[in-house]
Amino acid sequence: MTKRQLTLCAVVLLFGAWGFLPEFTVTMLNYIGLYALVAVGLVMLTGVAGMTSFGQAAFVGLGAYATAWFCTVPAASALLGMAPDSTALPWIGLVLGFILSAAVAWILGSVTLRLSGHYLPLGTIAWGLSLYFLFGNLEFLGGHTGMGGVPPLTLGSLTLRSVRELGLVTWSALLLILWALHNLLDSREGRAIRSLKTGRVMAESMGVDTARYRIKVFVLAALLASLSGWLYAHLQRFVNPTPFNLNVGIEYLFMAVVGGAGNLWGALLGAALITLMKQYLQDVLPSLLGSSGNFEVIVFGLLMLLVLQRFSDGLWPSLARMVNRYLRSAPVASAKTLHALSQRQLPETGSVVLSASDVSRRFGGLLANNKVSLDVRAGEIHALIGPNGAGKSTFFNLISGVDDPTSGTVQLLGRDMKGQSSRVFASAGLCRTFQHVRLLGPRSVLDNVALGAHLRARSGWLAAMLRLDRGEEAALMQEAQRQIERCGLGPQMNDTAASLALGQQRIVEIARALAGQPSVLLLDEPAAGLPHMEKVALGQLLTQLRGEGMAILVVEHDMEFVMNIADRITVLEFGQVIAHGTAAQVQVDPKVVAAYLGGVDET
Amino acid sequence: MDGQIALLLGQDGIVNGAVYALMALALVLVFSVTRVIFIPQGEFVAFGALTMAALQLGRAPGTLWLLLALSAVTLLVEAVRHQRGVAVDWKSSAVWAVLLPALAALLVLVVRPSSMYAQAGTTLLLITPLGPLLYRLAYRPLAHATVLTLLIVSVALHGVLVGLGLYFFGAEGSRTTPFSELRLDLGGIPVSGQSLVVLGVTSALVIALFLFFERTIVGKALRATAMNRIGARLMGIPTELSGDLSFALAALVGAVSGLLIAPLTTVYYDTGFLIGLKGFVAAIIGGLTSYPLALAGALIVGLLESFSSFWASAFKEVIVFTLIIPVLWWRSLHSHHVEDEE
Numbered sequence: 001m002t003k004r005q006l007t008l009c010a011v012v013l014l015f016g017a018w019g020f021l022p023e024f025t026v027t028m029l030n031y032i033g034l035y036a037l038v039a040v041g042l043v044m045l046t047g048v049a050g051m052t053s054f055g056q057a058a059f060v061g062l063g064a065y066a067t068a069w070f071c072t073v074p075a076a077s078a079l080l081g082m083a084p085d086s087t088a089l090p091w092i093g094l095v096l097g098f099i100l101s102a103a104v105a106w107i108l109g110s111v112t113l114r115l116s117g118h119y120l121p122l123g124t125i126a127w128g129l130s131l132y133f134l135f136g137n138l139e140f141l142g143g144h145t146g147m148g149g150v151p152p153l154t155l156g157s158l159t160l161r162s163v164r165e166l167g168l169v170t171w172s173a174l175l176l177i178l179w180a181l182h183n184l185l186d187s188r189e190g191r192a193i194r195s196l197k198t199g200r201v202m203a204e205s206m207g208v209d210t211a212r213y214r215i216k217v218f219v220l221a222a223l224l225a226s227l228s229g230w231l232y233a234h235l236q237r238f239v240n241p242t243p244f245n246l247n248v249g250i251e252y253l254f255m256a257v258v259g260g261a262g263n264l265w266g267a268l269l270g271a272a273l274i275t276l277m278k279q280y281l282q283d284v285l286p287s288l289l290g291s292s293g294n295f296e297v298i299v300f301g302l303l304m305l306l307v308l309q310r311f312s313d314g315l316w317p318s319l320a321r322m323v324n325r326y327l328r329s330a331p332v333a334s335a336k337t338l339h340a341l342s343q344r345q346l347p348e349t350g351s352v353v354l355s356a357s358d359v360s361r362r363f364g365g366l367l368a369n370n371k372v373s374l375d376v377r378a379g380e381i382h383a384l385i386g387p388n389g390a391g392k393s394t395f396f397n398l399i400s401g402v403d404d405p406t407s408g409t410v411q412l413l414g415r416d417m418k419g420q421s422s423r424v425f426a427s428a429g430l431c432r433t434f435q436h437v438r439l440l441g442p443r444s445v446l447d448n449v450a451l452g453a454h455l456r457a458r459s460g461w462l463a464a465m466l467r468l469d470r471g472e473e474a475a476l477m478q479e480a481q482r483q484i485e486r487c488g489l490g491p492q493m494n495d496t497a498a499s500l501a502l503g504q505q506r507i508v509e510i511a512r513a514l515a516g517q518p519s520v521l522l523l524d525e526p527a528a529g530l531p532h533m534e535k536v537a538l539g540q541l542l543t544q545l546r547g548e549g550m551a552i553l554v555v556e557h558d559m560e561f562v563m564n565i566a567d568r569i570t571v572l573e574f575g576q577v578i579a580h581g582t583a584a585q586v587q588v589d590p591k592v593v594a595a596y597l598g599g600v601d602e603t
Numbered sequence: 604m605d606g607q608i609a610l611l612l613g614q615d616g617i618v619n620g621a622v623y624a625l626m627a628l629a630l631v632l633v634f635s636v637t638r639v640i641f642i643p644q645g646e647f648v649a650f651g652a653l654t655m656a657a658l659q660l661g662r663a664p665g666t667l668w669l670l671l672a673l674s675a676v677t678l679l680v681e682a683v684r685h686q687r688g689v690a691v692d693w694k695s696s697a698v699w700a701v702l703l704p705a706l707a708a709l710l711v712l713v714v715r716p717s718s719m720y721a722q723a724g725t726t727l728l729l730i731t732p733l734g735p736l737l738y739r740l741a742y743r744p745l746a747h748a749t750v751l752t753l754l755i756v757s758v759a760l761h762g763v764l765v766g767l768g769l770y771f772f773g774a775e776g777s778r779t780t781p782f783s784e785l786r787l788d789l790g791g792i793p794v795s796g797q798s799l800v801v802l803g804v805t806s807a808l809v810i811a812l813f814l815f816f817e818r819t820i821v822g823k824a825l826r827a828t829a830m831n832r833i834g835a836r837l838m839g840i841p842t843e844l845s846g847d848l849s850f851a852l853a854a855l856v857g858a859v860s861g862l863l864i865a866p867l868t869t870v871y872y873d874t875g876f877l878i879g880l881k882g883f884v885a886a887i888i889g890g891l892t893s894y895p896l897a898l899a900g901a902l903i904v905g906l907l908e909s910f911s912s913f914w915a916s917a918f919k920e921v922i923v924f925t926l927i928i929p930v931l932w933w934r935s936l937h938s939h940h941v942e943d944e945e
Contacts, residue, residue, distance in 0.1 A: 052751055054758060111932040118640055118750045122887060123931055125642075125880065130924040137917040250758055257755060293769045301763035308756055309744045 002330040030167035032272045033174045037228040039255040039267035041221030047261030049217045050197030052121045055128030056252045059101045059222040061244025063229025067093025068147045068239045087154040097226045105222035109215035128246040135241040146240025153234045166235050180465035187464035191451045202438035207426035207455040260314025339471040341456040344517045346549045349379035353551040354520045359408035368394040370575045381552045383562045386572035392555045400432045401425040429519035433509035441498030448497050450480040452515035483511040503529035523554040527561045539565050610792045612909045618798045620905025621805040625860045626882020627897040629853040634891045635829035636849040642757040645879020646764040647857025652865035656777035658722040665771025666729050673736040674700040703732040727858050734854030735847040768872035781866035801863045
């Protein structure tokens with residue numbers, strides 16, 4: 001049996017048995033479904049994209065209050081010219097909830113996206129609290145007593161009054177969403193989302209607008225929470241502020257983390273565990289402790305500490321490992337037609353592609369780069385060398401948009417790049433590797449390299465969710481595969497990046513840069529840690545790329561390697577250019593010899 | 604509003620702001636040294652206030668049992684670590700998990716202090732060791748985790764502590780006898796002695812902390828750890844020491860704040876959370892790293908709160924917590940290159 005077949009069996013079993021399950025079970029299942037909708041948004045946010053929110057309950061509340069207000073206040077429906085008993089009201093309420101949630105999520109996301117990752121969750125704590133107080137104090141929303149009389153949902157001529165009927169809607173929505181999110185994560189956009197957690201600097205250099213993706217994921221999680229709130233309001237037919245306070249928001253996060261924040265199904269597992277435990281604890285704890293109160297939070301908190309300390313990926317991965325032993329892996333379906341990826345016209349050989357003039361960078365009192373000028377031409381390998389601490393990596397960051405020069409100009413293909421982000425550099429055709437390897441360790445080599453071709457495809461989130469992107473995805477995979485084989489890592493293609501030796505990881509970085517089809521390739525110490533034979537192979541690869549008309553700038557310490565392949569060499573010491581020329585010229589330059597071997601006192 | 608009311612509100616705001624300032628200082632300290640965003644800071648305030656109230660009623664506070672239980676578990680964990688060949692600093696373990704808890708138990712159960720200052724001292728002795736013990740049990744095993752994971756741990760710990768607070772102290776609030784019954788009249792404005800005590804103690808604590816960080820070798824070691832964790836460790840500053848110490852200071856500052864506010868307002872088991880969060884808003888104004896900006900932020904939060912309680916009292920909390928959004932927006936203007944998380 002494959003994983004897909006097992007999942008389908010479980011779904012068929014659930015829907016088949018639905019009519020026969022006892023009332024209590026159906027009620028519990030419905031709540032699990034409602035909570036899982038919120039938790040799956042948190043899985044996307046926390047486990048996949050590396051952000052988190054304690055305020056999801058407030059988004060649930062927005063969804064619930066939006067529909068309750070629209071359905072019960074006649075003045076609201078009159079605004080759209082609708083009858084106060086129209087069966088379409090709940091659907092307008094759903095849209096209203098979506099709009100409000102998306103707007104709030106967008107505002108919160110935009111004010112925190114440039115700050116470190118912990119500001120968003122802190123912001124959500126504050127927002128979760130203030131919305132709760134707001135619900136409780138607004139007269140037109142019923143204050144602390146809440147609003148009653150919310151109508152039931154109707155589908156065509158069917159009125160969904162009971163939990164058994166509405167639960168079907170909840171579970172259908174949940175399963176459809178799990179399917180769509182699963183598809184999303186297995187796509188170009190999914191790779192970009194996964195890079196948000198640990199690789200933002202890298203992803204920006206591959207052309208991924210990480211800030212925009214962060215907001216989109218946050219908005220997505222808010223919409224899922226809002227949907228859950230809408231279903232909740234039409235199930236309870238009544239809303240008050242209590243189920244939307246911060247403590248509930250924290251419980252949602254417990255569900256995601258305990259279940260396994262990196263895994264979509266972990267959300268369902270976590271929602272089920274916490275819901276059932278809560279039911280049980282609310283019966284047992286008061287009799288055990290001799291008084292009543294919200295004591296289950298003690299157990300949940302301790303459980304959470306245990307999970308974070310012992311099973312940092314949650315319980316789902318352990319469960320999946322157990323089950324996977326009995327499952328066959330399914331063959332990967334490949335698309336029939338390949339979409340063409342966008343191709344870049346390389347500049348004419350010999351033309352200046354990248355030029356830096358008088359570039360300086362000051363860090364407080366330290367002048368790391370002092371008026372460095374350098375140009376790189378199409379069809380040449382230019383090497384930048386210098387002792388440790390000479391300012392080579394700083395310079396690399398300045399000419400790739402990772403950092404801004406204090407003064408001086410950088411031009412890429414004749415365009416002034418002042419103040420541009422590394423994303424703009426990438427889309428203009430500059431691809432780079434990093435001195436400290438920046439790969440997504442747990443992902444495969446193929447996935448990592450495919451991220452390099454991000455800008456060469458276009459499919460968006462919706463296309464990915466609905467699997468309309470398969471032709472393009474196959475083309476991306478083929479391109480990634482081609483670059484990996486070209487760099488000699490074919491046998492390691494499906495291994496995780498973290499399992500490779502450091503030298504090989506550097507080669508993965510080169511393959512990733514090549515997948516972007518660059519005009520200019522910046523390599524930061526590509527040969528470090530490579531055995532001799534692989535260095536020779538790397539040299540051959542770079543020579544071949546030069547032959548194709550690529551402009552290559554390489555920082556390297558291995559002199560033999562540099563002298564063999566470089567057309568021109570620039571030598572940096574203490575942030576200043578001390579020599580410039582061919583390998584033969586640089587080797588005999590007295591300043592270079594002094595920098596490397598120590599100067600002779602001339603007096 | 605006339606001038607009289609404005610001055611009264613201003614006085615109120617400054618007194619509250621002083622307490623938020625203490626919160627903010629503790630939060631900045633813990634975050635910069637250990638990278639922990641310490642959400643349960645406010646729980647120390649509630650624990651401090653309610654412990655004092657219990658002592659004044661002649662009861663043994665539940666925090667004593669918590670302290671003894673945490674000490675026992677910590678000793679057990681250290682013994683297991685020792686077994687596994689980890690170098691355990693038994694000297695500091697003895698101080699936090701044996702000496703101070705034993706002293707606190709002796710005071711509460713045998714001596715039963717009756718003077719207010721002795722009771723306050725006992726409260727501080729009960730609460731302060733909770734900091735390092737919680738650090739060792741909850742955070743130390745995750746010392747290399749991301750800020751985000753540590754934040755989730757904080758929220759979990761907050762849940763545990765609030766639940767325990769409810770169990771120990773019940774749902775009813777308490778108020779303690781003020782340290783000063785003095786009533787002054789400064790140019791027509793009534794000033795209570797207790798507010799002067801709050802301001803005096805806060806200033807004294809801020810100055811003491813300043814001197815500690817500027818003049819003592821241990822304080823400098825903490826600052827070094829905050830600036831560069833690995834570098835500090837290479838220079839021989841034990842990371843455990845800095846974790847223990849910063850959490851002890853945070854717990855001490857929290858307990859002092861609890862003692863200060865308990866005579867002014869009724870403290871419930873969950874009051875600390877909101878106080879701690881307002882400290883957070885202040886600390887975030889300082890970017891979680893700057894002490895002076897955090898102090899200024901605390902004053903802004905305190906004043907905003909007292910004035911909004913006059914104009915729109917139902918929306919007081921909404922206004923204070925929504926302040927965080929413009930503050931974050933203002934902070935985001937200062938950074939424009941993407942950086943990776945630790």
